[in-house]
Amino acid sequence: MRKIFVILMVLLxxxxxxxxxxxxxxVSGQHFRIxxxxxxxxxxVDPETRKANGLVVDLLNQMAVxxxxxxxxxxxxxxxxxxxxxxxxxxxxxxAGYNESRAMYLDFANESFVTVWGQVFIPSDSTVxxxxxxxxxxxxxxxxxxxxxxxLNQCKQFDISCHIKEVNDYSQIFELVKxxxxxxxxxxxxxxxxYVKNTTILGSAVVFNPFKAFVAIPKGADPTLLNIYNRxxxxxxxxxxxxxxxxxxxxxxxxxxxxxxxxxxxxLLFIAIIALLSTILATLFKKQxxxxxxxxxxxxxxxxxxxxxxxHMIYVVDINxxxxxxxxxxxxxxGLTNKAFEDINSDRxxxxxxxxxxxxxxxxxxNPRNSQPIHKEFTVNDFSGTEHVLYLSRMxxxxxxxxxxAILTVGVDITEAKKFEDRIKFMAQHDALTDLPNRLLLxxxxxxxxxxxxxxxxxxxxxxxxxxxxxTINDSQGHxxxxxxxQEMAKRLEVIIGKGDTLARLGGDEFIIxxxxxxxxxxxxxxxxxxxxxxxxxxxxxxxxxxxRQFHITSSIGAVIYPKDGDNQNLLIQRADxxxxxxxxxxxxxxxxxxxxxxx
Numbered sequence: 001m002r003k004i005f006v007i008l009m010v011l012l013x014x015x016x017x018x019x020x021x022x023x024x025x026x027v028s029g030q031h032f033r034i035x036x037x038x039x040x041x042x043x044x045v046d047p048e049t050r051k052a053n054g055l056v057v058d059l060l061n062q063m064a065v066x067x068x069x070x071x072x073x074x075x076x077x078x079x080x081x082x083x084x085x086x087x088x089x090x091x092x093x094x095x096a097g098y099n100e101s102r103a104m105y106l107d108f109a110n111e112s113f114v115t116v117w118g119q120v121f122i123p124s125d126s127t128v129x130x131x132x133x134x135x136x137x138x139x140x141x142x143x144x145x146x147x148x149x150x151x152l153n154q155c156k157q158f159d160i161s162c163h164i165k166e167v168n169d170y171s172q173i174f175e176l177v178k179x180x181x182x183x184x185x186x187x188x189x190x191x192x193x194x195y196v197k198n199t200t201i202l203g204s205a206v207v208f209n210p211f212k213a214f215v216a217i218p219k220g221a222d223p224t225l226l227n228i229y230n231r232x233x234x235x236x237x238x239x240x241x242x243x244x245x246x247x248x249x250x251x252x253x254x255x256x257x258x259x260x261x262x263x264x265x266x267x268l269l270f271i272a273i274i275a276l277l278s279t280i281l282a283t284l285f286k287k288q289x290x291x292x293x294x295x296x297x298x299x300x301x302x303x304x305x306x307x308x309x310x311x312h313m314i315y316v317v318d319i320n321x322x323x324x325x326x327x328x329x330x331x332x333x334x335g336l337t338n339k340a341f342e343d344i345n346s347d348r349x350x351x352x353x354x355x356x357x358x359x360x361x362x363x364x365x366x367n368p369r370n371s372q373p374i375h376k377e378f379t380v381n382d383f384s385g386t387e388h389v390l391y392l393s394r395m396x397x398x399x400x401x402x403x404x405x406a407i408l409t410v411g412v413d414i415t416e417a418k419k420f421e422d423r424i425k426f427m428a429q430h431d432a433l434t435d436l437p438n439r440l441l442l443x444x445x446x447x448x449x450x451x452x453x454x455x456x457x458x459x460x461x462x463x464x465x466x467x468x469x470x471x472t473i474n475d476s477q478g479h480x481x482x483x484x485x486x487q488e489m490a491k492r493l494e495v496i497i498g499k500g501d502t503l504a505r506l507g508g509d510e511f512i513i514x515x516x517x518x519x520x521x522x523x524x525x526x527x528x529x530x531x532x533x534x535x536x537x538x539x540x541x542x543x544x545x546x547x548x549r550q551f552h553i554t555s556s557i558g559a560v561i562y563p564k565d566g567d568n569q570n571l572l573i574q575r576a577d578x579x580x581x582x583x584x585x586x587x588x589x590x591x592x593x594x595x596x597x598x599x600x
Contacts, residue, residue, distance in 0.1 A: 028068040030524045032225050034060060035074045035081040035090040037171055040194040041251040042095050042114065042213065045075055055096045055251040056113055056215070062243050077168040079143045092225055094539070096216045097146035105219045110425060111233035114213030114252070115375065116188035118147035120206040121177060121196055128184060131206050132306070135160040137183035140168070140173040147186045150209040159304065170195060178202055184473035190252070198231050210391055210412060313390070313411030319404040321346040334359065335383030377414070389418045407460055431505040433483055434490040442504040442512055446569035449516050453563055459525035463513040463533065464558040464576035470509040473551065484546045485553070492539045496532065514574065525561050526593065533591040535555050541589075552588035556580050565594050575599070
């Protein structure tokens with residue numbers, strides 16, 4: 001069996017999505033200063049037009065057209081742009097990878113526009129084959145770059161000394177490598193492949209840490225532009241024909257065709273040559289050959305241990321379907337020992353193990369002759385049935401004398417990161433005390449309900465509910481009692497409203513209830529609303545059991561019928577608030593429907 005020893009360190013960088021602020025308003029006619037740096041194909045200065053160009057530039061320019069605002073593109077070096085963002089001299093910075101130190105002065109978008117990974121680029125005659133070979137090597141890197149930080153962490157993990165030579169832009173990195181002033185250069189894979197075109201510089205087998213590229217704004221700045229970006233990217237990603245996917249095809253059309261550059265001589269061939277030489281020269285150099293074989297065996301064992309230390313799935317299948325390399329993480333995923341996994345053939349596996357069919361269906365296992373390069377997320381179950389979210393990268397590679405490629409698969413388990421990301425998104429749209437929708441999510445739902453009501457000619461209602469004399473209870477009994485009362489009130493309201501309706505908390509003791517599709521006529525909608533309001537008032541009058549004590553409260557409700565009482569959510573909530581204060585003015589514990597005289 002052919003043995004190909006691959007050292008790939010793939011460590012996950014968790015991305016943290018920042019919560020959105022209130023819905024964007026008043027953006028029409030605004031002017032934003034957006035900083036970018038030379039990182040083709042993501043962003044760069046077009047040599048012909050001298051204007052900003054690239055994937056993220058196209059995306060933001062399209063957003064500007066759609067939302068009627070203008071952009072002033074500010075080009076500078078990456079470290080300078082970070083300082084400008086810190087000092088609020090620009091409104092947004094592009095192509096930023098997330099880490100905790102940057103999050104101290106930047107608010108990151110929820111949605112990324114591309115996923116990249118770090119890669120080391122080397123001269124064509126370099127002897128660097130894996131990360132161990134970077135010991136005592138000088139690597140050029142962009143100052144403050146995520147890839148440089150990740151590479152140093154990789155080196156530290158394997159107890160090797162990598163020397164980082166910092167520069168201010170990517171062109172300097174590859175100039176240093178070209179002029180032999182650095183042993184290699186590190187950048188993200190997309191930028192690196194652009195710079196090494198038509199050069200003698202190669203992408204090495206040292207690749208690591210897939211991470212998402214975001215846009216970000218200065219900490220505490222007006223979130224209007226960031227909210228537009230998040231909303232637009234999220235909508236685009238739902239439509240396979242959207243401008244987002246058209247731009248990816250335009251700028252990243254070779255992404256899925258990228259092949260890992262040629263590997264060094266396969267170890268098996270090297271051992272075969274040594275074995276042949278040892279046979280010919282056995283009588284003269286028996287001791288020397290024996291020592292060399294022992295040295296190689298020790299190195300082979302060391303490389304196996306290093307690959308098994310990587311906490312991500314790594315395995316290699318040759319063109320015949322034979323698994324020629326697998327680490328322990330991959331073997332355990334498929335419910336096999338390391339040796340058993342390396343003994344299988346993926347083409348013939350189903351003949352003897354039909355229970356593995358799901359792994360072929362979800363593309364975790366493959367027929368190498370029918371496999372295409374991929375870089376995407378999969379939600380799959382391992383052999384024990386445990387669900388995982390994997391970021392799977394699959395790519396062909398050739399040894400120097402291989403006529404057909406083998407297929408390398410790397411699966412990074414991002415399950416916990418996805419759960420954290422989902423939690424961040426939930427927190428951005430929900431109230432922390434009650435887990436009910438907040439104003440941000442409420443606005444989205446009301447906008448959709450209004451559109452449907454107008455389109456289908458039906459009526460709905462919005463209720464503005466407030467606890468009577470809640471401040472007295474909160475001040476006299478303490479905020480903890482007040483918080484528990486709010487939570488109990490939310491539970492009672494959830495029981496009353498229908499599945500298609502929305503219950504949201506604005507803050508304090510204020511709740512908004514949206515009742516959808518109540519009837520074709522206004523009178524029918526008002527009657528249905530009155531019935532629900534009466535249930536709410538009756539429910540609120542039942543005693544609240546908190547810390548062994550009973551509390552009695554009442555509530556006041558202001559109601560509006562849409563679209564009769566308003567054509568946008570802000571006006572409707574304002575008028576429901578006005579009606580609620582009228583109910584309070586009448587003594588509370590009642591519902592008041594909005595009438596125009598209340599505003600007058």
